[in-house]
Amino acid sequence: MAIATVDPATGVVERTFTPMSAADVEEALARAARAAAALRRTSFAERAAWMRAAADLLEADVATLAATMTREMGKTLASAEAEIRKSARGCRFYAEHAEAMLAPEPVDAAAVGAVSAWSVYQPLGVVLAVMPWNFPVWQVLRFAAPALMAGNAGLLKHASNVPQTALYLGALFARAGFPAGAFGTLLIGSADVERVLRDDRVAAATLTGSEAAGRSVARIAGDALKKTVLELGGSDPFLVLPSADVARAAATAVVARCQNNGQSCIAAKRFIVHTDVYDEFVAAFTRGMAALRVGDPADPGTDVGPIATEAGRAELEELVADAVANGAEVLTGGYRPAGPGWFYPPTVLAGVDPSMRLYREETFGPVATVYRVADLDEALDLANATAFGLGAAVWTTDDADRARCVAELECGAVTVNGMTVSYPQLPFGGIKTSGYGRELAAAGIREFCNLKAVWIGQ
Numbered sequence: 001m002a003i004a005t006v007d008p009a010t011g012v013v014e015r016t017f018t019p020m021s022a023a024d025v026e027e028a029l030a031r032a033a034r035a036a037a038a039l040r041r042t043s044f045a046e047r048a049a050w051m052r053a054a055a056d057l058l059e060a061d062v063a064t065l066a067a068t069m070t071r072e073m074g075k076t077l078a079s080a081e082a083e084i085r086k087s088a089r090g091c092r093f094y095a096e097h098a099e100a101m102l103a104p105e106p107v108d109a110a111a112v113g114a115v116s117a118w119s120v121y122q123p124l125g126v127v128l129a130v131m132p133w134n135f136p137v138w139q140v141l142r143f144a145a146p147a148l149m150a151g152n153a154g155l156l157k158h159a160s161n162v163p164q165t166a167l168y169l170g171a172l173f174a175r176a177g178f179p180a181g182a183f184g185t186l187l188i189g190s191a192d193v194e195r196v197l198r199d200d201r202v203a204a205a206t207l208t209g210s211e212a213a214g215r216s217v218a219r220i221a222g223d224a225l226k227k228t229v230l231e232l233g234g235s236d237p238f239l240v241l242p243s244a245d246v247a248r249a250a251a252t253a254v255v256a257r258c259q260n261n262g263q264s265c266i267a268a269k270r271f272i273v274h275t276d277v278y279d280e281f282v283a284a285f286t287r288g289m290a291a292l293r294v295g296d297p298a299d300p301g302t303d304v305g306p307i308a309t310e311a312g313r314a315e316l317e318e319l320v321a322d323a324v325a326n327g328a329e330v331l332t333g334g335y336r337p338a339g340p341g342w343f344y345p346p347t348v349l350a351g352v353d354p355s356m357r358l359y360r361e362e363t364f365g366p367v368a369t370v371y372r373v374a375d376l377d378e379a380l381d382l383a384n385a386t387a388f389g390l391g392a393a394v395w396t397t398d399d400a401d402r403a404r405c406v407a408e409l410e411c412g413a414v415t416v417n418g419m420t421v422s423y424p425q426l427p428f429g430g431i432k433t434s435g436y437g438r439e440l441a442a443a444g445i446r447e448f449c450n451l452k453a454v455w456i457g458q
């Protein structure tokens, strides 16, 4: 994939970039290794001051950075601005809490025959971050803020379609005061990831992206015996049970499916509805989906912008065509609009069954499937009948139903009477083919630390 900014609203190539040479990559690795050695000797207070300065810079740059994000991957300007502000809050969260999250943990010294004993979290060194384009700032910051606060250095290999956002982020932390090289961008293609990952100066890697990319990085990291965190795809269920506030559930379902032009790993993708409320929910949901305004993401009146890449739209079209050819019913959408840009309308499909790709595969765009179920057992079986396990949402006011859903849904996050969202305070990640490891909260900052045991004798 060429490293280039191609406006998804027009299909026009705006800027292309030459990938870094082997010598450039070598220099970036050497700089990151020097920065990691320096960073591990800095205090939490120093790093927190730099991290807060990074948050201030993000907020000061919000207008220009949001415009770049919108041009590179098509999200609406309003959502780009919200993402930048959220990223700034994430930086401040770790600036404030990192020291407590990584505080040494005392151990009962007598029980281990020591005068004193404790465990302590220490940085691992340079961490490689392979990141996706869909939340091009938040995905990076939710790795970088905890990693840097722990005293690691970071090297970013961002998605090839967001190079200008990548370069902005590569410069951000040095501007904020961190040592040069503490965080840098590698403008390289995915084929060059292996060489960097195998380099002895790289201690670990995190990847957010597709299952295929995750498997590749995990295989190489496994061979090189390096720690990885993987945040991969999802096909999150959204359960609507008989006691639900159906109107609120349907309105939330529209946002949960279509936010970020439908390109979110934790977007609700499969709507599993109890037969008692199915007709009411599906009618309201379909109306809401059809009412969304699709268009120029820079226009404040737009709800849904284009799909980020031409290949991404083609993939969606194939999934819908396969389902329709095998008997699925289109309730709204399901066609390619005329004109330039990679637009695709909010689409709802019913009658999807296991013979169709849509039943199993992730839809990365505003395409929803609705399923009618007879009872909670069937709802849970269908919700869990997926290789993914990222998030799940449930709408119910029944305590017993809620308890069963929280206990039995196979995923990394359950949301009741709301839509799945990431927060710095809550751990984020998946099970099954959605990946492993956690980002955010205390679990996220500890992923790239060495938990060192200390035993002191007489």
Ligand code: NAP
Residues within 6 Å of the ligand: 001, 130, 131, 132, 133, 134, 135, 139, 157, 158, 159, 160, 161, 188, 189, 190, 191, 193, 208, 209, 210, 211, 212, 213, 214, 216, 217, 230, 231, 232, 233, 234, 264, 265, 266, 362, 364, 390, 430, 434
């Ligand atoms: P992708 O193709 O896997 O790209 C993600 C990143 O991985 C890009 O930087 C890409 O570089 C790189 N990459 C691709 N193939 C690689 C390989 N074989 N080795 C090393 N690096 C490789 O993902 P996408 O389709 O653009 O993004 C959407 C996917 O990400 C969806 O499945 C979505 O659910 C998932 N996602 C997950 C989360 C989460 O937190 N769980 C969050 C957001 C998105 P190039 O751009 O140069 O190819």
